[in-house]
Amino acid sequence: MEITAAVNALSALAHETRLSVFRRLVQAGPEGVPAGELARGLDVIANTMSAHLNVLGHAGLVQSRRVGRSIIYSATYDRMTDLLAYLMEDCCGGSPEVCAPLAAVVNDAACCVTAPGSTQ
Numbered sequence: 001m002e003i004t005a006a007v008n009a010l011s012a013l014a015h016e017t018r019l020s021v022f023r024r025l026v027q028a029g030p031e032g033v034p035a036g037e038l039a040r041g042l043d044v045i046a047n048t049m050s051a052h053l054n055v056l057g058h059a060g061l062v063q064s065r066r067v068g069r070s071i072i073y074s075a076t077y078d079r080m081t082d083l084l085a086y087l088m089e090d091c092c093g094g095s096p097e098v099c100a101p102l103a104a105v106v107n108d109a110a111c112c113v114t115a116p117g118s119t120q
Contacts, residue, residue, distance in 0.1 A: 001086040005060070009083045012059035017044060018052045022061055025075040032065075032074030 013019050020042055025033060033041075039049035053073055056062040060079045064071050091099040 001082040006083060006086045009059045009061055009079065012055050012061055015052070015055075017042060017048075018056055021049075021052055021073075022056060022075060025062060025073060026077075026080065028074065030074055030077075032072040034067075034070040034072055035064075036070070038073065 013022060021038055024038060024041065035049060035053060036046065038044075038053075039046050042049070044052070053062060053064070057064065061076055062073050063076050064073050066072075088099065088102065091102070
């Protein structure tokens with residue numbers, strides 16, 4: 001990821017509502033969430049939600065698709081991964097203990113944990 005793309009993504013996330021929207025979309029998974037449901041869930045008026053989704057979309061963090069009369073938004077996981085990788089690229093600086101707490105966060109993330117008895 002180039003620095004300009006990282007700055008755009010971080011700028012898009014540097015707003016309470018947009019960060020909340022993005023987190024909800026990440027939690028929702030690839031199936032996404034209708035725009036109206038996002039607006040109601042965060043108590044944001046529809047045109048304001050549309051503006052926030054537009055900013056996130058321009059940063060490449062969300063994508064949309066039309067299903068009937070609804071527009072469904074979902075997180076762009078590849079872009080999120082690229083941004084996290086960019087931020088972590090030079091983390092340790094030769095000292096792995098610096099990033100060890102972050103590795104623990106990733107290992108404990110709900111989506112990254114393998115259920116007991118399952119195979120991945």
